[in-house]
Amino acid sequence: MSTSTEPEATQVPEEKKPIQLEAKVESPSACVREVIVTIPHAEVERYLKEAYDEIVPEASVAGFRAGRAPRKLVEKQFKDRVRDQVKGSLLMDSLAQVSEKEDFSAIGEPEFDFESIELPEEEGDFKYQFSVEVRPDFETPTWKELELTKPVEEISDDDVQASLERVLSRYATVEATDEPAELGDKLVVDIQFKGDAKLLSKLEEERITFSSRLSLSDGVIEEFGTLMKDVSEGETRSGKVKIGEGVADEALRGKEIDAEIHVVEVLKSELPKLTESFLEELGDFESEDELRSFVRDSLVRQADYRVQQVLREAVVEKLAGNADFELPESLVQRQTQRELQRKVLELRSSGFDEDNIRRFVNASRQNAKASTEASLREHFILEKIAEEENVDAEAADYDVEIANIAQQSDVPERKIRARLEKSGQMDAVRNQIVERKVIEMIVESAKITEEKVDKPADEANAEFAVYHNVLPTRDENAIPEAKYEDNTPKSAEKEDEKE
Known part of the structure; x- marks a missing residue:
C-alpha cells in the first residue's frame, strides 16, 4: 500500500498540431473573399491515422472480441464513416486556421457545398473552395475636429399638451x-x-x-x-x-x-377627464403635474434622438468619401430584417410610441434595399473607428438600454433582457450602443455650431400605419409590437387590446 502524499500528476491535453496548408485568397468585391484551400496528402493521412487510432481499440467486428480485430479489417469496415468524419474535421480545423491567419474579418458563415467536396483516395492533395462575407477593407476616414451644425429643439408647454392629448386619445x-x-x-x-x-x-x-x-x-x-x-x-x-x-x-x-x-x-x-382614479389607473400618477412630467420626459428623449440622428447623418456624410465599396446583394437582403429590428429597439428606447414605429417600419420596408445599404455603410465606418479607439459596450450600457425599454413598455427589465437574448437581438443592442458612443466621441471632438430649429410638425393626423402586405408574401418575419405603448404611461395597454 502506498503512503505517498504527493499529488497525482494532472495530464494536460496535448495541443493539436496545426495543419500544413496553403490558402489562396481573392477579393471579387470589398465585402466578399473567395478562398481556395490546399491541404497536402500527408496531412490527410495524419488525420486518418489519428481517427483509426481512436476507433481500433474499441471497434466491434464480427468474429472478434471488441478491440481485438486486426487494424486493416477495422479500416476496411469503417472506411466510409471515418473518411466522412476526417473530411469534416479537416474542413472545420482548416477553416478556423485560415480565418485566424488571413487578414479579413468574417461577418457571415463560409459558404461551400460539403457533399461536393471529396477526400482524395490514395494520393493527391485535399482541395476545397469557399466564399465568405467580410467587413470591407477601407482607409479609416479622418474624424477629428469635423465642423458640424447641431440642431437645438425646445419643448414647450403646448408640445406637452398636444402629446398628452395623444396619450389620452388611447383611452377615449x-x-x-x-x-x-x-x-x-x-x-x-x-x-x-x-x-x-x-x-x-x-x-x-x-x-x-x-x-x-x-x-x-x-x-x-x-x-x-x-x-x-x-x-x-x-x-x-x-x-x-x-x-x-x-x-x-x-x-x-x-x-x-x-x-x-x-x-x-x-x-x-x-377624451377622459384627469380624475384621481383615472391617474391611478393610468400608472399610479399622484397628480396631473407628475403625468405631464412623464410626457415631457418622453418628448425630450424623442428630441434628443432626432438631434443624434441629424448629427449621425452629418458625420457619416463627411466620412463616407473613403468608404465607397460595393455591398453584396445577399448581405443586404440578409441584414434588412435585422436592421429593421435594431431600429425598432432604438426607437422604443428613445420614447417613440407604436404609431410612430409602425410608420417608420412601413416606410423602411417600402424602400428596404436603399435604407439597409445606407445603414450597413454607416455601421462599417463607425465599427472600424470603434475598433481602433477601443470603444465597446459595457455591462452598464446594456443595463441602461434595457431599463429605458422596460420603463416605456411597463415590462420588467429581466423579461426585456430574456426576450432580447432569446430572439438573438442583444447583438443589435450592442451595435447601437457602440455606434452611439462613436458618434458622441466624434461630436465631442468636433467644432459645433448650434442652430435653433422648429420641432417636426405634429403628424398625428398626417399618416396612419397598418402592418399589412398588399401583395401576397411568404415573408413571415415580423416586427414584434410592444405589449404596451412605449410612451404611454405605465399600465396603458395597446389601443387595439383596449378597444
Whole structure:
C-alpha cells in the first residue's frame, strides 16, 4: 500500500498540431473573399491515422472480441464513416486556421457545398473552395475636429399638451355616429386590394385613425384623407395604393393597385377627464403635474434622438468619401430584417410610441434595399473607428438600454433582457450602443455650431400605419409590437387590446 502524499500528476491535453496548408485568397468585391484551400496528402493521412487510432481499440467486428480485430479489417469496415468524419474535421480545423491567419474579418458563415467536396483516395492533395462575407477593407476616414451644425429643439408647454392629448386619445370613449368623418376620427374599414380584377389581399374590420395618408407594409394610399373626405358609415370608395420599391417582384415596384374601401363604422372620441382614479389607473400618477412630467420626459428623449440622428447623418456624410465599396446583394437582403429590428429597439428606447414605429417600419420596408445599404455603410465606418479607439459596450450600457425599454413598455427589465437574448437581438443592442458612443466621441471632438430649429410638425393626423402586405408574401418575419405603448404611461395597454 502506498503512503505517498504527493499529488497525482494532472495530464494536460496535448495541443493539436496545426495543419500544413496553403490558402489562396481573392477579393471579387470589398465585402466578399473567395478562398481556395490546399491541404497536402500527408496531412490527410495524419488525420486518418489519428481517427483509426481512436476507433481500433474499441471497434466491434464480427468474429472478434471488441478491440481485438486486426487494424486493416477495422479500416476496411469503417472506411466510409471515418473518411466522412476526417473530411469534416479537416474542413472545420482548416477553416478556423485560415480565418485566424488571413487578414479579413468574417461577418457571415463560409459558404461551400460539403457533399461536393471529396477526400482524395490514395494520393493527391485535399482541395476545397469557399466564399465568405467580410467587413470591407477601407482607409479609416479622418474624424477629428469635423465642423458640424447641431440642431437645438425646445419643448414647450403646448408640445406637452398636444402629446398628452395623444396619450389620452388611447383611452377615449368612442361612439358610432352617422355624421361624416373628420380627420382624427376612428374608422372601422374593410379594404380589398385587387390587381387585374384579381383579389390580392384584404383587411377586415380594421380600426384605423382617419389620417391624410394610409401606410401599409408594402405600399401607401397617398391621398387617403382626400379620398375619404366626409365619408359616412356604410359608404364604399375606390382608390389606389402605390406599391413600394422594396417588394420582391420588380415588375410591381412603384405600380398602383386598386383599393376598395368600405366604411363599417365612423367613431367619434371623447377624451377622459384627469380624475384621481383615472391617474391611478393610468400608472399610479399622484397628480396631473407628475403625468405631464412623464410626457415631457418622453418628448425630450424623442428630441434628443432626432438631434443624434441629424448629427449621425452629418458625420457619416463627411466620412463616407473613403468608404465607397460595393455591398453584396445577399448581405443586404440578409441584414434588412435585422436592421429593421435594431431600429425598432432604438426607437422604443428613445420614447417613440407604436404609431410612430409602425410608420417608420412601413416606410423602411417600402424602400428596404436603399435604407439597409445606407445603414450597413454607416455601421462599417463607425465599427472600424470603434475598433481602433477601443470603444465597446459595457455591462452598464446594456443595463441602461434595457431599463429605458422596460420603463416605456411597463415590462420588467429581466423579461426585456430574456426576450432580447432569446430572439438573438442583444447583438443589435450592442451595435447601437457602440455606434452611439462613436458618434458622441466624434461630436465631442468636433467644432459645433448650434442652430435653433422648429420641432417636426405634429403628424398625428398626417399618416396612419397598418402592418399589412398588399401583395401576397411568404415573408413571415415580423416586427414584434410592444405589449404596451412605449410612451404611454405605465399600465396603458395597446389601443387595439383596449378597444
